[in-house]
Amino acid sequence: MTISVAVSGASGYAGGELLRLLASHPDVTIGAITAHSNAGTRLGELQPHLHSLADRLLEETTVQNLSGHDVVFLALPHGASAEIARQLPAETLVIDAGADHRLEDPAAWEKFYGTAHAGTWPYGLPELPGRRERLRGARRIAVPGCYPTSALLALAPGFAAGALLPDDVVIVSASGTSGAGKAAKVNLLGSEVMASMSPYGVGGGHRHTPEIEQGLSAAAGTAVTVSFTPTLAPMSRGILATATAKVAPELLKELVNTDAATIGTEAGEASIAAQLRRIWLDAYEDEPFVHVLPEGQWPATKSVQGSNHVAIQIAFDAHAGRVIVCCAIDNLTKGTAGGAVQSMNIALGLDETSGLSFQGVAP
Numbered sequence: 001m002t003i004s005v006a007v008s009g010a011s012g013y014a015g016g017e018l019l020r021l022l023a024s025h026p027d028v029t030i031g032a033i034t035a036h037s038n039a040g041t042r043l044g045e046l047q048p049h050l051h052s053l054a055d056r057l058l059e060e061t062t063v064q065n066l067s068g069h070d071v072v073f074l075a076l077p078h079g080a081s082a083e084i085a086r087q088l089p090a091e092t093l094v095i096d097a098g099a100d101h102r103l104e105d106p107a108a109w110e111k112f113y114g115t116a117h118a119g120t121w122p123y124g125l126p127e128l129p130g131r132r133e134r135l136r137g138a139r140r141i142a143v144p145g146c147y148p149t150s151a152l153l154a155l156a157p158g159f160a161a162g163a164l165l166p167d168d169v170v171i172v173s174a175s176g177t178s179g180a181g182k183a184a185k186v187n188l189l190g191s192e193v194m195a196s197m198s199p200y201g202v203g204g205g206h207r208h209t210p211e212i213e214q215g216l217s218a219a220a221g222t223a224v225t226v227s228f229t230p231t232l233a234p235m236s237r238g239i240l241a242t243a244t245a246k247v248a249p250e251l252l253k254e255l256v257n258t259d260a261a262t263i264g265t266e267a268g269e270a271s272i273a274a275q276l277r278r279i280w281l282d283a284y285e286d287e288p289f290v291h292v293l294p295e296g297q298w299p300a301t302k303s304v305q306g307s308n309h310v311a312i313q314i315a316f317d318a319h320a321g322r323v324i325v326c327c328a329i330d331n332l333t334k335g336t337a338g339g340a341v342q343s344m345n346i347a348l349g350l351d352e353t354s355g356l357s358f359q360g361v362a363p
């Protein structure tokens, strides 16, 4: 089967990563590639790493240019995709890397994005409970944000298993600068980011907070409240999320000393740590891309760079009664384009791993 795909936003980071993956996908032929201010430019001038597509011309991002393909990938700024998607035929598989169709709650959308809600599409994170089924045969898919991908994969198993309390969840994530897109911004200059780390969107203001809460609440079956702080790290790609939550009292009861959310016996603590670890191992046992690392080994962004892999490690902090989960992804691969291609594969009934890399690029 040959599937024709169009990629909009092809001059940007997400569009470039989509093309990198799709160019090696065995079932895909690349049709229109489109851009905005860079329409009319040769792709090789903007994405020189995409050798096999270097001579392709970027067209205008119009419904007409994107029509006539089996699949259309939208890798456009927030708010730009809804209008285009509305005009594409219902039978076309439209996969939106932007945020326009991720949130279920119109009020949350309006609060964080400030425009009218465009509706909700099936969420392209098949590893979350019940989500893979909704992607099969879907013709509209919302690709998760890169921070939500890592945060949800870190904590969803614990919530789905009822092992975590929903009201004390803290997530701090470091992102490479490509997460902010290719457009020039002063805070992304080399002189600003090199050898420096800085937080932003602190205090609940980041638009990924409602997206993370939505996914964790669905897994938990109850409302989960999250304190999320993103930080910018001096690297081009990668996200390292450190997510912590209080362990449910039923599990903590096993600590023999009863004041014992804080002080336990070694055996009690080891038992809880093992039970927690088992929850994540079981949740991801059959997942091709999510790996709980061997005990003692911690995720690093370098090891997943360029691949669709997710590296996870879990620890039980008996002193604080919390689980700590570290999760590394490549924001452009599993965090955007890889997740999009994986979702396409599921929607079209292809091998879920087709066109996706299993190896990272290191050092």
Ligand SMILES: NC(=O)C1=CN([C@@H]2O[C@H](COP(=O)(O)OP(=O)(O)OC[C@H]3O[C@@H](n4cnc5c(N)ncnc54)[C@H](OP(=O)(O)O)[C@@H]3O)[C@@H](O)[C@H]2O)C=CC1
Residues within 6 Å of the ligand: 008, 009, 010, 011, 012, 013, 014, 015, 034, 035, 036, 037, 038, 039, 061, 074, 075, 076, 077, 078, 080, 097, 098, 099, 144, 145, 146, 178, 179, 180, 181, 182, 183, 331, 332, 335, 336
């Ligand atoms: N970067 C990341 O890690 C992630 C990105 N995403 C999402 O993917 C989408 C693209 O992000 P990213 O590639 O990083 O951004 P970039 O800024 O790198 O690229 C944006 C792309 O959109 C085009 N564009 C700009 N304005 C318009 C417009 N008004 N109408 C149509 N096209 C336009 C640009 O074209 P031109 O260059 O020709 O002006 C460019 O191709 C965003 O919604 C983002 O949130 C999702 C997850 C992670």
Ligand SMILES: CC(=O)N[C@@H](CCC(=O)OP(=O)(O)O)C(=O)O
Residues within 6 Å of the ligand: 097, 098, 099, 144, 145, 146, 147, 175, 176, 177, 178, 179, 180, 181, 230, 232
């Ligand atoms: C470093 C950086 O700026 N990151 C972006 C998130 C990128 C992403 O995943 O998100 P969307 O698809 O929702 O845009 C940010 O904080 O807005």
